[in-house]
Amino acid sequence: MWQTSLNQPNLSEEEEKKALARAPSLRFRFIVAGVLVIGVIAGLAINLIFDYSQKLADLSYDRLLRSALLQMDENVGLIRNEVSIDIPWSAFATLAQAEEDRVFYKVESLEQGFITGYQDLNSFPPRFPVLDEIQFYNQAYSGEMVRFAWVQRNIIDAETAQTIRIILGQTRLSREAMAASITRKAVEVVVLIALVAITLIIIGSHLVLRPLHRIGRALEDRAVGDLTPIDINTPKETHHLKVAINHFMARLQTNLAQLENYTADAAHQLRTPLASLKALAENARDIGNSDHYSPEKQRQALENIVKQCDTLNQTVTLLLNQAVVSHRLQTHRLALMDLLVPVTESCREQALVALRQGVHLSLECDLKESLILGDRFSIQQMMQNLIENAVRYSGQDSAAPKEVIVQVMAFDLFYxxxxxxxxxGIPDSEKERVFERFYRGRYDVAGSGVGLSMVRDIVNHHSARVKILNTVPKGTTFQVDFAKHRFDGDDQ
Structure with a gap:
């Protein structure tokens, strides 16, 4: 039902609302996935920003620390074979730009020992010392984390040579403040971008799902029973959905057409035997009420009623089988089966019917197995229609052999x-028309005109081929070819 009915019971509406509430939301999933992705990216960005701000602050203040260390190093010399240093005021003035930080230093000689500074400042770089190479590192001292610059070099004059070591440290308060300021501003930008991105995702989710809503509205606005294809422009991502819906509606339209045809078939097939049965019953009643009552005439009338009931029973059975076959062709997949099974069962079921009409039915087959992809019930109905049709037309000419032969043969690619x-026999001009619904070449022979039409539908569903040939010297041969089932490796 494509349109919500206004007269629909409240219970159904409540159940529909509950089902809608329980149904997962595609938009919610899209937004949550987008928020999670943006959150992960924002977290990584903030972490990178934090590391970068730390490195940027160290880089900036390390330059000041290096400048002060070099100024101290330039004022180290040897006087009377002893190390002497005159620390310039400008070295500490450079570091004084970080007003909240404290400065620690120590100058010592490996040969002479402690020279000046903080004597308890025993700090060593994490890497092996290299002469004249300045190393920067963080290390705790005096209860605080301090950034140290460390250098070691040789002093040589004409009389002696000594190795001096200069250690200059500065607390990290200004560095941390600078890094925090950079991080805070960068985080504000990242958060702002994340919020804008989430807003765009929310808006974008509505725009992305709009084609689905358009398809839904197009279906809801249709009149009941309108199964024409959806003709609206949709993006590529929803094009396949539109095509699938159109294909589904086409199949549904085909099923409805088949249902209408089946209803028409039933009305067409039942109207005539019912009218005939009514006429025969009225005739039997009139014979019983007539002055010229004859038991023989009444018995004959009752026999005619019985025959007509048999004909009606056959017609109803054929219509029911046709409905079952039509349903199976629409809903059942072809499965691996032995073709000989439905052929043998059909011959066995029709043998007694043929014998009652004086027709000899035989099966000629040397095969032990014939595997195909098919539907067993449908193929059995096809064989019963072909055999029943052959038996019906075999007893018309007393001079012709009254026999029907069913043969099953195997070829390279098919059975x-x-x-x-x-x-x-069937004239060449009528061989194609006999598969049309309700077409009958002869009306003096009992029949419904739908059996061969059902045979054609079953053959087409199995991708098989059916052909009508002339039997020599007289008669008709129906020939049906089914493709063999090929297992993996059969062609190797």
Whole structure:
């Protein structure tokens, strides 16, 4: 039902609302996924910003620390074979730009020992010392984390040579403040970008799902029973959904057409035997009430009623089988099966019917197995229609052999079934028309005109081929070819 009915019971509406509430939201999933992705990216960005701000602050203040260390190093010399240093005021003035930080230093000689500074400042770089190479590192001292610059070099004059070591440290308060300021501003920008991105995702989710809403509205606005294809422009991502819906509606339209045809078939097939049965019953009643009552005439009338009931029963059975076959062709997949099974069962079921009409039915087959992809019930109905049709037309000519032969043969790529009779045959001009619904070549022979139409539908569903040949010297041969099932490796 494509349109919500206004007269729909409240219970159904409540159940529909509950089902809608329980249904997962595609938009919610899209937004949550987007928020999670943006959150992960923002977290990584903030972490990178924090590391970068730390490195940027160290880089900036390390330059000041290096400048002060070099100024101290330039004022180190040897006087009377002893190390002497005159620390310039400008070295500490450079570091004084960080007003909140404290400065620690120590100058010592490996040969002479402590020279000046903080004597308890025993700090060593994490890497092996290299002469004249300045190393920067963080290390705790005096209860605080301090950034140290460390250098070691040789002093040589004409009389002696000594190795001096200069250690200059500065607390990290200004560095941390600078890093925090950079991080805070960068985080504000990242958060702002994340919020804008989430807003765009929310808006974008509505725009992305709009084609689905358009398809839904297009279906809801349709009149009941309108199964024409959806003709609206949709993006590529929803194009396949639109095509799938159109294909589904086309199949549904086909099913409805088949249902209408089946209803028409039932009305067409039942109207005539019911009218005939009514006429025969009225005739039997009139014979009983007539002055010229004859038990023989009444018995004959009752026999006619019984025959007409048998005909009606056959017609109802055929219509029911046709409905079952039509349903199976629409809903059941083809499965691996032995073709000989439905052929043998059909011959066994029709043998007694043929015998009652004086027709000999035989099966000629040397195969032990014939595997195909098919539907067993449908193929059995096809064989019963072909055999029943052959038996019906075999007894019309008393001079012709009253026999029907069913043959099953194997070829390289297919199995061939032949149903051979020796009746009057089918003219070439009518061989294609006999598969049309309700077409009957002869009306003096009982029949419904839908059996061969059902045979054609079953053959087409199995991608098989059916052909009508002339039996020599007289009669008709129906030939059906089914493709063999090929297992993996059969062509190797």
């Amino acid at each position: 061939r079934i032949k149903v051979i009779d020796h009746g009057d």
